[in-house]
Amino acid sequence: MASTIKDIAxxxxxxxxxxxxxLNHLGGYNEDTEKKVMAVAKALGYRKNENARSLVQKSSKTIGVIMPEVTTAFYGDIIKGIEDVAYEYGYSVILTHAGSQGSRIQESMNLMGERRVDGLIIVxxxxxxxxxxxxxxxxVPYILISTKTKREDAPYIKVDDERAAYTAVKYLxxxxxxxxxMAGANPEDxxxxxxxINGYIQALLDHGIKVDLNLIKAGDFSFESGKQAMQAFLEDQAKITAVFCASDEAALGIISACFExxxxxxEDLTVVGYDNSKVSSMSIPPLTTVAQPLYEMGKAGCSKLMDAIIHHTSIESQVIAHELVVRQSVKKLS
Structure with missing residues (x-):
């Protein structure tokens, strides 16, 4: 039979x-009492009934995460960062997909309400x-990761995508x-x-280079959209020497199409990616790319959320610095 608080007392x-x-670390006792109670609890094999406790406290000890339909590996590191922090606090994480372009966002919100999540992260x-x-x-407290809204009071963590894209194109x-x-970006996103796309265009304009909209091949950030973009460049007989891609997977699609x-x-075409996901260092050649600190963004977002849940603090937005990771996919022209 399981021991109870009365048994320990x-x-x-x-x-x-x-x-x-x-047992709930609420204070109001001395160190000797704490040691005695914890030793007896351990000896008796006491385990908290977290489900019963959550009903009393109206807490599910659960964090909800809403993300789009997964078509790229972009989200893996973010989710790992979220989970690592949540589990440190004894919280579980439930994931739901909001569909392409958020088509199922309402259903996702309803699910989170039914599961009585204590906080919500939207990616x-x-x-x-x-x-x-x-x-x-x-x-419930919430934070947005790699997104933002028109509401100034909606807290978020993200990279400045326009500046990051500008950095990559300026490097080229x-x-x-x-x-x-440019390949792989959805202009309606x-x-x-x-x-x-705006960062790409502005970098060209600031350096006196005429913008040719025919050199922008739209996509959904996926490997396949990169392959399709390269096919379109070839069909157009575009005289490009370099391609800036809106994701690492689109960049790998470009490289794959080139290999074929x-x-x-x-040597024949320079390629730069975006995200610095794991695949960027595995490609041949290793990919020069804009680094978003995805794991750190997940950790920071969940840490801010846990502070809000536990200490009732407000969540401040944060712009995370980007970095250009230079590898072997860029050739300097003479």
Whole structure:
């Protein structure tokens, strides 16, 4: 038969209230009492009934994560960062997918309400006003990762995608590339697509390079969209010397299409990616890419959320610094 708080109190010679305070780290007892209670609890094999405790406290000890339909490996490191922090606090994590372009966001919100999550993290999903109203109606702390909304009070963690894309294209220009294509971004995506395209365009304009919209091949950040972009460049007979890709997977699609056609990277075509996901260092050649600290973003987002849940603090937004990771996929032109 499982031991109870009353059993611990009887053996330790203290009140049940003192045992409860010790086990829940509420203070109001001395060090000797704490050691005695914990030793007796261990000896009796006591285990907290977290389910019963959560009902009393109206807490599920669960963090909800809503993310888009997964078509790339982008999310793995973010989720690992979230889970590592949540588990340190004794919280579970439940994931749900909001579908392509957030088509199932309402269903995801409803699920989180039914599961009585204590906090919510939304990754890379654009939230329109109805979704924001549903989110606020849950009345739990929340934070956005790699996305933001028009509401200034909605806390987020993300990289400045426009500046990061600018950095990558400027690096290509500094290596004497003048005819630079772009691949893999969805121009209708205001979170990651449009800002990265804008950064690409602005870098060209600031360096006196004419913008040719035919050199921008849209996509969904996937490997396949990179392959399709390279096919389109070839069909157009585009005289590009470099391609800036909106994701590492799109960049690998470009490299794969080049391999199939015996186009050497970087000797014949320079390629730069975005994200610094694990695949970027595994490609041949290893990929020069813009680094988003994905794992750190997940950890930071969950840490802020846990502080809000436990200490009732407000969550401050944070812009995370990007970095260009230089590998072997770029050739400097003479």
């Amino acid at each position: 009887r053996v330790a010679g203290v009140s049940t209230a003192t045992v409860s305070r010790v 890379s999903v654009e939230l329109h006003e109805p979704a924001m109203e549903s989110l606020l109606s849950l009345d 220009i500094d290596h004497h590339h003048r005819t630079i294509g 205001p979170i990651a697509g449009a800002p990265r 056609r015996q186009i050497s990277v970087p």
